[in-house]
Amino acid sequence: MPAITYELVHRDEKTGARAGIIHTPHGSFETPIFMPVGTQASVKGISPDELKELHAGIILSNTYHLFLRPGMDLVREAGGLHKFMHWDRGILTDSGGFQVFSLGPLRKITEEGVTFRSHIDGSKQFLSPEVSIAVQTALGSDIVMAFDECVPYPADFEYTKNSLARTLRWAERCKNAMTREDQGLFGIVQGGMYQELRHESVDRLIEMDLPGYSIGGLSVGEPKEMMYEVLSYTAERLPSNKPRYLMGVGTPDCLVESVERGIDMFDCVFPTRVARNGMAMTWTGRLVMKNKAFEHDHTVLEDGCGCYACRNGYTRAYIRHLVRAGEIFGLRLLTLHNLWFLQDYMRKMRKAILEDRFTEFKNDFFRNYDMRGKN
Amino acid sequence: MPAITYELVHRDEKTGARAGIIHTPHGSFETPIFMPVGTQASVKGISPDELKELHAGIILSNTYHLFLRPGMDLVREAGGLHKFMHWDRGILTDSGGFQVFSLGPLRKITEEGVTFRSHIDGSKQFLSPEVSIAVQTALGSDIVMAFDECVPYPADFEYTKNSLARTLRWAERCKNAMTREDQGLFGIVQGGMYQELRHESVDRLIEMDLPGYSIGGLSVGEPKEMMYEVLSYTAERLPSNKPRYLMGVGTPDCLVESVERGIDMFDCVFPTRVARNGMAMTWTGRLVMKNKAFEHDHTVLEDGCGCYACRNGYTRAYIRHLVRAGEIFGLRLLTLHNLWFLQDYMRKMRKAILEDRFTEFKNDFFRNYDMRGKN
Numbered sequence: 015m016p017a018i019t020y021e022l023v024h025r026d027e028k029t030g031a032r033a034g035i036i037h038t039p040h041g042s043f044e045t046p047i048f049m050p051v052g053t054q055a056s057v058k059g060i061s062p063d064e065l066k067e068l069h070a071g072i073i074l075s076n077t078y079h080l081f082l083r084p085g086m087d088l089v090r091e092a093g094g095l096h097k098f099m100h101w102d103r104g105i106l107t108d109s110g111g112f113q114v115f116s117l118g119p120l121r122k123i124t125e126e127g128v129t130f131r132s133h134i135d136g137s138k139q140f141l142s143p144e145v146s147i148a149v150q151t152a153l154g155s156d157i158v159m160a161f162d163e164c165v166p167y168p169a170d171f172e173y174t175k176n177s178l179a180r181t182l183r184w185a186e187r188c189k190n191a192m193t194r195e196d197q198g199l200f201g202i203v204q205g206g207m208y209q210e211l212r213h214e215s216v217d218r219l220i221e222m223d224l225p226g227y228s229i230g231g232l233s234v235g236e237p238k239e240m241m242y243e244v245l246s247y248t249a250e251r252l253p254s255n256k257p258r259y260l261m262g263v264g265t266p267d268c269l270v271e272s273v274e275r276g277i278d279m280f281d282c283v284f285p286t287r288v289a290r291n292g293m294a295m296t297w298t299g300r301l302v303m304k305n306k307a308f309e310h311d312h313t314v315l316e317d318g319c320g321c322y323a324c325r326n327g328y329t330r331a332y333i334r335h336l337v338r339a340g341e342i343f344g345l346r347l348l349t350l351h352n353l354w355f356l357q358d359y360m361r362k363m364r365k366a367i368l369e370d371r372f373t374e375f376k377n378d379f380f381r382n383y384d385m386r387g388k389n
Numbered sequence: 390m391p392a393i394t395y396e397l398v399h400r401d402e403k404t405g406a407r408a409g410i411i412h413t414p415h416g417s418f419e420t421p422i423f424m425p426v427g428t429q430a431s432v433k434g435i436s437p438d439e440l441k442e443l444h445a446g447i448i449l450s451n452t453y454h455l456f457l458r459p460g461m462d463l464v465r466e467a468g469g470l471h472k473f474m475h476w477d478r479g480i481l482t483d484s485g486g487f488q489v490f491s492l493g494p495l496r497k498i499t500e501e502g503v504t505f506r507s508h509i510d511g512s513k514q515f516l517s518p519e520v521s522i523a524v525q526t527a528l529g530s531d532i533v534m535a536f537d538e539c540v541p542y543p544a545d546f547e548y549t550k551n552s553l554a555r556t557l558r559w560a561e562r563c564k565n566a567m568t569r570e571d572q573g574l575f576g577i578v579q580g581g582m583y584q585e586l587r588h589e590s591v592d593r594l595i596e597m598d599l600p601g602y603s604i605g606g607l608s609v610g611e612p613k614e615m616m617y618e619v620l621s622y623t624a625e626r627l628p629s630n631k632p633r634y635l636m637g638v639g640t641p642d643c644l645v646e647s648v649e650r651g652i653d654m655f656d657c658v659f660p661t662r663v664a665r666n667g668m669a670m671t672w673t674g675r676l677v678m679k680n681k682a683f684e685h686d687h688t689v690l691e692d693g694c695g696c697y698a699c700r701n702g703y704t705r706a707y708i709r710h711l712v713r714a715g716e717i718f719g720l721r722l723l724t725l726h727n728l729w730f731l732q733d734y735m736r737k738m739r740k741a742i743l744e745d746r747f748t749e750f751k752n753d754f755f756r757n758y759d760m761r762g763k764n
């Protein structure tokens with residue numbers, strides 16, 4: 015029995031949207047799902063108990079950051095990342111590839127791996143498929159990501175093709191480096207904005223028979239229409255009995271468009287980051303809490319919301335005061351609200367899929383949602 | 390029936406230490422007590438539910454800050470401070486005097502009151518006994534403080550005497566400005582480091598028959614021995630049927646010394662501020678969490694501690710990681726721990742008083758406590 019399995023519960027009859035269940039050694043969760051991001055072994059400002067209160071079934075943590083600080087030895091010594099950070103549900107770790115490739119002139123790429131300088135202390139470091147898997151093995155995450163290059167946008171065909179070939183060789187090395195039976199390795203589909211390369215990437219990864227596949231190299235600056243097009247022809251080629259994960263996407267419009275195209279899993283710092291910037295996500299769009307409009311607004315962030323802040327009656331006027339006064343409790347309330355909003359959003363999408371009314375759900379969503387905040 | 394009443398439960402047979410109960414319109418609490426500080430209508434980073442979990446019965450909030458932002462009208466409109474910040478237990482508000490007198494060249498004092506410039510936007514503002522009481526009336530705090538001058542240290546006899554005389558006139562004006570029956574006004578004993586003036590201050594305030602008395606103008610830079618001396622001859626002159634509150638003191642050594650001299654109530658930003666500086670308060674002294682010594686320390690902050698962090702097994706190694714990584718959840722865990730520590734410390738002091746072994750308790754405390762952190 016593999017560590018990670020996907021159970022397809024229902025497929026919307028008019029779209030590619032799917033409702034499923036993913037089973038991990040740390041519990042099962044329903045899909046489509048949004049994974050809160052706990053970059054440095056903590057979802058910023060939020061306790062694991064609060065994550066459970068908002069029904070989070072899995073979170074993402076970053077190999078690059080934990081590799082540099084506190085280091086894999088310390089986390090292993092503490093009994094793994096679950097124990098270290100007191101989170102007994104699912105954990106997915108990325109491979110560190112995205113971060114080291116983003117370092118620009120600070121890194122050097124060879125077939126063997128990537129040499130780079132730490133953003134913390136400038137020390138020379140090395141990540142490769144084998145090192146990344148060793149770190150993720152020490153962390154003990156349930157879902158392990160392959161070490162890949164996330165090709166920037168734009169990138170020409172030759173560069174993208176060569177990068178993809180190396181990413182596929184690295185995926186094989188990652189698979190060979192896996193040692194624990196309680197972890198599952200996800201392959202990452204690359205290939206830039208080229209259908210031919212995306213298809214080759216999918217086909218080669220399917221041959222490796224991994225427990226899940228993620229789609230990387232999107233939401234990297236390309237127009238949204240282009241992203242949706244790549245997503246469509248990539249996702250439909252992926253096997254229906256494995257989970258599909260779109261990396262780094264978390265705005266409400268992209269989530270619903272991607273679920274429509276058959277994506278099951280998402281992660282993004284968006285809801286926590288906009289919270290720290292004093293914004294609340296709602297079904298009608300984003301609220302900038304500092305706005306004068308909320309000064310005398312003694313209603314909750316969103317009527318009927320079940321989050322800690324709204325359920326307990328914390329008002330827009332109070333949260334506005336906290337944000338203006340620089341009080342971190344305000345950011346905490348907004349973070350809890352935004353994460354709840356996204357969890358709730360995904361649950362409602364799932365319900366619509368189960369009831370074969372996903373298109374209706376999507377149209378209703380866009381009718382009510384003010385896109386002037388761009389997303 | 391006055392809004393605030395004090396019930397003396399027991400006096401330690403060898404010292405001035407007292408165990409009591411204070412009744413307020415928002416519940417009763419046992420004394421001696423430490424009040425967490427919620428300067429801007431929030432105890433930094435902590436929810437009201439968490440304050441209840443650590444058995445806080447009353448918190449302090451700052452009139453000066455709330456007067457400037459969000460302003461008394463907004464808080465009144467929200468239904469008062471309790472409702473605005475979702476705290477249904479006791480609230481004590483200071484008068485704003487301490488803050489405006491600290492503004493130095495930015496303020497001008499007359500018999501009428503103090504004109505000053507806001508630290509937020511530089512706007513010209515005015516606080517007086519009447520304005521301070523009007524603000525505290527709008528806030529709806531249970532315990533209201535008189536508007537006074539906190540005399541700096543050192544100050545000569547003439548200055549101190551004149552300042553005291555004005556503070557006493559202001560106390561009368563505060564008493565006359567009170568309008569709500571669900572609030573109690575505490576007078577503030579001043580008089581610098583002069584016994585004659587402290588005694589005069591006490592005697593005049595007693596004539597006003599207020600529901601409680603606080604001791605101001607201490608912990609302003611004078612040697613600790615001098616503070617304890619002033620505290621002794623001031624506290625013993627105060628009536629035994631009223632609560633006694635020492636303002637701005639919250640280090641463990643000063644707390645036990647002051648309780649010994651008959652003080653019932655304390656407030657200080659100390660436990661929350663040192664938490665934000667990455668320090669844990671324990672029965673053996675302060676721990677600087679960044680220290681290398683805690684890198685591989687997989688034990689809790691303090692063995693047997695009932696706080697959220699320790700009770701749930703968050704380790705020193707994990708908290709050290711969070712502090713070094715700048716993760717605010719680390720500061721939240723430390724704040725919860727430090728506030729719990731002080732609540733627990735006061736409860737244990739009370740138990741020692743009830744059992745007539747306060748001196749033993751104090752001696753045990755200092756035997757175990759490392760004062761190299763200075764306090």
Ligand SMILES: [Zn+2]
Binds near residue numbers: 316320322
């Ligand atoms: Zn909410």
Ligand SMILES: [Zn+2]
Binds near residue numbers: 690691694698699726
């Ligand atoms: Zn503790």
